[in-house]
Amino acid sequence: MKELSKYLISVNATFVNGEIVPEIPYEEIMRLVNEPKIVIVKSGIPEHLLKNVIESTWSWSQRVPASEVPDTFDNNQHKRRLHIARIQQAPQLFHDHTFDAIKDLEGSFKETLLTVFDPLRTFWNNLTGNKEEYGIRKGQPYFHPQVTHYPLGGSFFGRHWHPLNPQKVGTILALNKYGRDYHSGGTGYIINDTVIETEGFQDVGDIILFRYDLPHWVSPSSFADRFNWNDPAGRWVAILPFYDPWGQPAEHDEPQGWKQHINASNELNTVAV
Template sequence: MKEAAKYLIKVDAEFRDGQIVPEISYDDVMRLVNEPNIVIVKTGIPSELLTKVIEGTRQWAAQTPLAEGPDTFDNNQHKQRLHIAKIQQAPQLFHDHTFDAIVELESTFKQTLLSVFDPMRNFWNSLTSNDEAFGIRKGEPYFHPQVTHYPLGGSFFGRHWHPLNPQKVGMILALNQYGKDYTSGGTGYVINNHIVETEGYHDLGDMILFRYDLPHWVSPSSFADRFNWDDPAGRWVSILPFYDPWATPAEKNEPQGWKTQIQSARNSPSKATV
């Protein structure tokens, strides 16, 4: 474990029998997240598994019509998001692939996705003391596995925020390599009025962990490149949200209570409480 920058801590891990095993305890990882810090876990997931997720997702998307209507949260879809979120007023420009019904996918592609999403799910369960499985459960929180592509030429996600619960900790796994596959764009955060940028720190196979109620964004990819939805170049990540899509959404105004919550977490015993 080492501090890479202010509020940015890297934690080594092993990928053992399909599990991400950190060098420190899960409780200590969660404590670091809640202090708060942005924690980058070097998962050790083999690069060939990550590459297969990108390739498999692109092949699946090529055979699946783009979704254009409102999200239903009960299917597998991909959408070119180009709008401003109504509640948070956060502008968006990225290609989103969401697998709410991951268990219903064709077997080979399902296993490709699960080779990455199962380790992420088990890691989240260990961090949050849960035992959640994949599957749609209307009226309750459930997992929404996503593979997101930020094309070159100006893709981004504006500053936004989420309720802390039930997610507690956000997870962003890098599927390709900064400096090789893309050279601009990364997730940024605000901690105690300090801007934390992860661009350049988030390498292939690294998983960012963050308190889910921290304001955050994805910085634009370079406008020096020509934008093209069909070009696979750019940043690819997998994320694993856990929420009830029919529950009360985040507030319109950016929450201020998170500063008080963070202060409480910092003063708590070594085992984090959320």
């Protein structure tokens, strides 16, 4: 484990029989996440598996028409998002591939995705103490596997936040390499009124973990490049949200309670002393 900055921690891990095994206990990782700190886990997932996810997702998106209707959260779709998000009320410009019905995908593509998403699911389960499987469960939380492409030339995701539960910890897996495959754009956070940028810190195969109610965003890719929806160049990440899309959305006011929670804990400790 290494402290990269006041709020940024790096943790090594090994990839053993399809499972991400960190150098410190899962409970310790969650303690760091809840302090809160941003934890970057070097997953050890082989780069060729990550590259296969990018290439197969891009190929799939070229065969399947992009969705232009409101999300139903019960299918496999991709969408060129260029709007103000209805739930988060944040501006967006990126290409989103969402696999709510991942088990219904064609065999080879499904297996390619699961070589990465199954380890990510198991890792999240180990962190949170759950035993969740894939599958749509209306009226209950379930997984929404996503592969997100931030094209060169100005793609981004504006500042937003989520309810803490039931996700607890957000996961962002880098599918390609900063400085080689893209040169700008990364995820930023606010902790104790301090801006934490992870651009340049997250390498290919690294998983960013963060307390899910922290305000965060994706910084724009450089406008020095020309934007093109039909070019796969740019930043690619895999994320694994777990939520009920018809449940309670995030509160309007940020930050989601983590700061009040910390203040309340500090006041309680002061009284106890």
